[in-house]
Amino acid sequence: MEDGGQGPGSAPALPSIHIANEVIGVIAGLAAAEVAGVAELSGGLASGLGEMLGRKPSNRGVRVDVEGRDVDLALHIVMRYGVRIPEVAQKVQQHVKEQVESATGLTVRTCDIHIQGVAFESQEGSDGRPEA
Numbered sequence: 001m002e003d004g005g006q007g008p009g010s011a012p013a014l015p016s017i018h019i020a021n022e023v024i025g026v027i028a029g030l031a032a033a034e035v036a037g038v039a040e041l042s043g044g045l046a047s048g049l050g051e052m053l054g055r056k057p058s059n060r061g062v063r064v065d066v067e068g069r070d071v072d073l074a075l076h077i078v079m080r081y082g083v084r085i086p087e088v089a090q091k092v093q094q095h096v097k098e099q100v101e102s103a104t105g106l107t108v109r110t111c112d113i114h115i116q117g118v119a120f121e122s123q124e125g126s127d128g129r130p131e132a
Contacts, residue, residue, distance in 0.1 A: 019106070021066060026062075028096045029061060029062045031100065032077060037084075038079065043060035077116060092113055
């Protein structure tokens with residue numbers, strides 16, 4: 001008699017949990033935005049067209065590839081003018097890796113940073129500091 005691979009004495013199979021790539025992208029995007037020096041995430045042409053059509057992608061500027069329990073991320077970022085780009089990019093990589101691994105239990109294998117541009121502050125706030 002077939003019992004689905006579970007004989008007497010074998011542990012029942014644990015239910016599987018699948019985290020959607022979009023959820024991982026949102027976590028990565030929020031983590032990147034928390035790093036000082038990051039102006040915004042840039043979604044590129046496809047994201048721009050989607051926004052023009054009224055769709056707002058929540059994982060804008062983040063590409064997620066999951067293979068088993070390993071995650072490969074690519075973030076497209078606009079930096080603030082005047083920051084040291086390599087230092088900020090390294091901080092983004094580290095912070096995103098920590099947040100995604102902590103929230104999902106998956107392992108971030110790669111976190112590639114693509115600098116899409118530099119944001120210049122055009123107006124100053126009432127306290128004399130540039131507005132974000």
